[in-house]
Amino acid sequence: MKKMLKWIGAAASVMTAILAGGASVASAADADIALRSAMEGMNGTLGWAADTQMIIVDVAGSKASLKVGSTDATIKGQAVKLDKAPYVMNGATQISPATLKQIQDALKGSDKLLFTFSSVGDCRIEDGYTGASAQDLKWMVNTKVLTRMTDEMEAKKSNMLLFNGDMILGYSKNSDVNYLNRQYAYWRGVVGTAFEHGMYVFPVPGNHEVQDKYKDENGKTVKKATESNENTWRDNMGDIIVDSQRFSQILGDNIAGFDPNNYPQIGGVDKISTNQKQLDYSFDYRGSHFAIINTDPTGNDSHAPTEWLAKDLAAAKARGMKHNFVFGHKMAYTYIYDPSITEPGGLDADKTAADAFWKVIEDNKATYLSGHEHITDISRPNNGSAYQIIVGSGGSPFEAVKPTGKDTDRYYAYVTAKVYESGKVHFDAYGFDANFGPTQNFMSWDLEQGF
Template sequence: MKLSLLSLVAGLALSTSIHAAPKDPVVASFATVGDSRAEPSDKLNAQDKIWLQNTKAWSRILREIQAQKPHALFFNGDMIMGYTTNKAELNRQYAYWRGMVTGLQESGTYVVPVPGNHEVQEKFKDEGKTKKIARQGNEDTWRENMGDLIVDSARWQTAVGSNLSAFDAKNAPQIGGDDKISTDQSQLSYSFDFAGSHYVVINTDPVGNDAHAPVAWLKADLAQAKARGAQRLFVFGHRPAYTYFFKPGIDLEGLDKDPEHAKAFWQVIEDANATYFCGHEHIYNAMQPAKTQGGKAWQVMVGSGGSPFSADPGDSNNPHDRTYAWAHVKVHASGKVEVDTYGFDDQYGPTKLLKHIEM
């Protein structure tokens, strides 16, 4: 009798455990952030003066992302200071950044790189004016340093434990056409599927057309993903579609330098019900650019990986504007998406949840 009672209790406990399983489990998760590089003029320690990296902030963000155990980290550009065509200098800066993310890559989180303007552009003086122009040689150096990550399906499976699909190295904006592409964009703009969602990386500073996204290619790529049955669509680029005005009078920093282009880009995002993650401004901000017109799509800016904050002390009353922050995104089986942004202040205080968004 006692044995039967114990068996009944054990059975009930097992049944309760089974029924307590999540009704809408998380099927995919990723972290995203950008802009970890430092400025030569910053007050840097001896180490960071060499590598031009905010090692203190970026290494802490990496540790905290590692503890969250996402499937992937999408790094939205400006991982190096760059702005030079000196290949030896670029290689040295890339090597340090790659060394910093190796622990994450080897502990179950695949690192997905997104090109930023500091990687692909050269900064120089011309007739007394500062110019920043994307160079083909810098695009080639990007591929040489990041190409093994873009996208190694076998390595993804080893790191994550399940497979991605629909990656095609030839699926990139082609030279000519509506996107005004003049150089090979393979491994600069690319896409793949994972766990029922589609992920697109775009180069927002292609040679000959700086500060422009490949809108026509993106529209076609998202349409193909939807035709395959992708439930959720995520786009990652460096420049924002729309500048975040944390104070009046700042310069346009995004695709909105060309207002019609920004409008066309955002229409693609809205029509596809996609979400756009970006950086470039060294700040955290989440906005719905077309909300007043009935739009629902989000632009989540997390250019807050360690680069000098865009907002100086006193520029803004929003404490999040001087916060080292990253987003942790969870995709549920139902298609529901949760975006939790975490961060710590410029005094390296405790990490806090800054914002929760459900889509």
């Protein structure tokens, strides 16, 4: 597949400036417009062609190519002249109003943006977290990161946020309901305004929500999911899994394909031992299917409900869904950002089971989004076509304690996807560093094109 965008490496300063959003504050450019903001207003996307050093504008499949400092451009395959060369100011590529109108007039397509969704996980912190406020050390949530991210998602007009678990510290010693309830209440309060601002939040259970953590009689640390913690999850999250009426009020359209009784049943290949209602669930929206899975069911920690998921995705296909998006807390395959890492931390703790799960993802042309590792990594495991998108970078302590040589390994980051009527899906990864510098669009790709 053709590579359209690459990780920002040696050309970071140039590409960041070209692809960044924002508006100029210089008086000399008061009438000019930030290219990214303008294109997002047209439901378009930006890309970068490294071989030609061109900015690629894509609006509904129709494209234009521009170059900073040049009035020569190409729009829909035709060479054109711009009235003014694009330029970079204050970290954003600027174009003139005349250039914007030229692009708008030429790139009118029939493709329609159906909806936008965002995804991230892992905003919980822990005792002694460096730089945390007294508030956050009380409630164990990185409020500053979580609030900034939800604000940015709302600004990008995301209709939904799929939050991939570990929203609270949890990990009580004995499934302490009061301890868990107070942490859930705080997290719900932080994200509660998102609903009122037009973004429905779907929660995904993580190990910190469903597991206890304690030392056994031999001093060994034990992490095990419990039925009590699963019940506490339902008590705190059940009202939004799924409130069809509220969803319709927020998004202006009905959710479909949701069956409250569609979840893994006790027994079977998935080795389910407790009620999984509202821990695993699925729904359809505007031709796409969304499946949420619990990757730490009681009695079978670090395993996905693979049999249930296969049936669920097959049913979605029978209903004519164009895309399958699956969300779970633990990644299928661990991102090895440091060669010294030898212990798998995701579903690959049981490699055979992880491979069986991934086969279901591949066979159904699904995209899997997860958290757990406090880092961002986008890959196609086993040299296949399906994407694993790890975005466990929502405010928890960085997985990479020290710099790795890849700046984005220590970014707080999230992804946003735009789904179009034609079937096109465009992803953008956004992030900012530990010093809360400017948000960068550090990676973009289309599902059918790759990266």
